Amino acid sequence: MNPHGSLTRLLRTLGGFLFIAFSLPTAAFSQASVPWDDLQLLGGRVAPGSRAQMALQTGESFAGSQVLTPVHVIRGRTPGPTVCLVAGIHGDELNGIEVVRQVFETLDPGSVSGSVVGVPVANLQGFRRSSRYLPDRRDLNRFFPGHPAGSSASRIADALFTGVIRHCDAIVDFHTGSFHRTNLPQVRADLANPVVTELALRFGVPLIVHSTGQSGTLRRASVDFGIPAITYEAGEPYRFHAGEIARGLQGVRQLLRALDMIGGDTDSDAPILVRAARWVRVSDGGIYLPSRRLGDDVEQGEILGTVTDPISNERNEIRSPAAGRIIGMALPQVVIPGFAAFHLGDLNAPLPLAEAVDPQASPEDLDPEERPE
Numbered sequence: 001m002n003p004h005g006s007l008t009r010l011l012r013t014l015g016g017f018l019f020i021a022f023s024l025p026t027a028a029f030s031q032a033s034v035p036w037d038d039l040q041l042l043g044g045r046v047a048p049g050s051r052a053q054m055a056l057q058t059g060e061s062f063a064g065s066q067v068l069t070p071v072h073v074i075r076g077r078t079p080g081p082t083v084c085l086v087a088g089i090h091g092d093e094l095n096g097i098e099v100v101r102q103v104f105e106t107l108d109p110g111s112v113s114g115s116v117v118g119v120p121v122a123n124l125q126g127f128r129r130s131s132r133y134l135p136d137r138r139d140l141n142r143f144f145p146g147h148p149a150g151s152s153a154s155r156i157a158d159a160l161f162t163g164v165i166r167h168c169d170a171i172v173d174f175h176t177g178s179f180h181r182t183n184l185p186q187v188r189a190d191l192a193n194p195v196v197t198e199l200a201l202r203f204g205v206p207l208i209v210h211s212t213g214q215s216g217t218l219r220r221a222s223v224d225f226g227i228p229a230i231t232y233e234a235g236e237p238y239r240f241h242a243g244e245i246a247r248g249l250q251g252v253r254q255l256l257r258a259l260d261m262i263g264g265d266t267d268s269d270a271p272i273l274v275r276a277a278r279w280v281r282v283s284d285g286g287i288y289l290p291s292r293r294l295g296d297d298v299e300q301g302e303i304l305g306t307v308t309d310p311i312s313n314e315r316n317e318i319r320s321p322a323a324g325r326i327i328g329m330a331l332p333q334v335v336i337p338g339f340a341a342f343h344l345g346d347l348n349a350p351l352p353l354a355e356a357v358d359p360q361a362s363p364e365d366l367d368p369e370e371r372p373e
Contacts, residue, residue, distance in 0.1 A: 039075045039082075039115050042163055049077040051109050056163050058124065058156045067125060071164060072104045072118040080114020080261050084168035085252065086160075087119065089141045089175070089218060091126020091133070092237040096174020099232075099248035107262070114261045117168060122160060130238065132178060142214070144221035161221065170199055171222045171229035172255070174248065182236035183328040183343070184294050185247050188213070189230045191273065196228045201271065203230060204254035205247065209274040209327065209345060236331065274345035277327065281340050282307050284316045288335040290342075296326050304342050307335060320344065 038045040042054045052075075055068040085103060087096030100120040107116060121127045123140050134140055138153035145165075146157025165171060177183040186207040189200035200208050213220035213231070222229035232251060234244035256262045282288060290305035292298060298320045308315045318341055328343030335341070 036079045046073045046075040048075050049109050058159045069124050074107055074109045074112055074116045076112030076114050078113040081169040081259055082115040083170045084117040085172050086122055087174040088121035088127050089123050091123040091131050093176040094240050095176050095235045095244050098240055098245045102249050103252050142216035144218045173218050173231045175231055175233050176235045176237050180333055181330045183233040185234040185244055187230050187232055199228045200230045202255050202258035203251040205251050206271050208271045276346040278344055279340040280342040280344055281338050282335050283337055285336045289332050294326055294329055299323050
């Protein structure tokens, strides 16, 4: 499909829903004279006012058996947009998996307008192995939109993108920190895109980080295709965090209310916008111990933590290169030089990320979705 044609379709569909949801009373949306039939997806049909669990074939195991990824679908009784929730692209990131599960456990199809599609565990093979990666050690979130004749990761990405993502009007992708790092609850979005920005604002999380997204990520591929997408980042891998899960669930409900897909009032404060962010890396190897906490505001030159050589007992300080807020950080561990320890957000940058960077900084220091190690 031509992505420009898809963008036109998007602006006619989601743009109209956004205008109604944000500018008109709820009753105006319910009176929309739009044909509302069964939702056709993955070779099946879901009738209005019902739910279904479908299966997407995303590959084969080493034994040759099919890998079937569960896809949950709720088709509301009345017209509305189709919102897709995707989690578990990295198999060791658990918070989003539980958010998606709870969304479908608590939503009543009879009280929904539009459709909600959920892929709770996109990387099923990685999830079964408690691994970020696919069995061939590829990162699935670097291969979207994928290709049907590409690598294993590219084929899985293509199956998900073609079978599910292209049929949706908006995407929320759920992630946590990677490799023993943790993230302050935040939405990542391309703030230069007004439709994406509106989606991010309506999610209701107090912190929004500007990022176009690295090429190959689901969010970037979706936006390039013409489907607005945001990422919810919260917590660390391998664990379930009750607070971050509850905040993510609240964000989904806020978004569905803002789109007039479920009832209730939206209630959230204006978020803080982080227009630029960078990683602070250690210069020495040893035992890393942070002295500041996630969410702390720091000044330039302030000590963030220490790295101590376990043999010589020589201690080196990690100092902040600029003022900002700690939006992500590594947990205490043994590190080597170049290790990304703190993710620092600039709350005062006047320009988008690409125009407000330190010219001496490398791209990997500046892209929040670049692998920090």
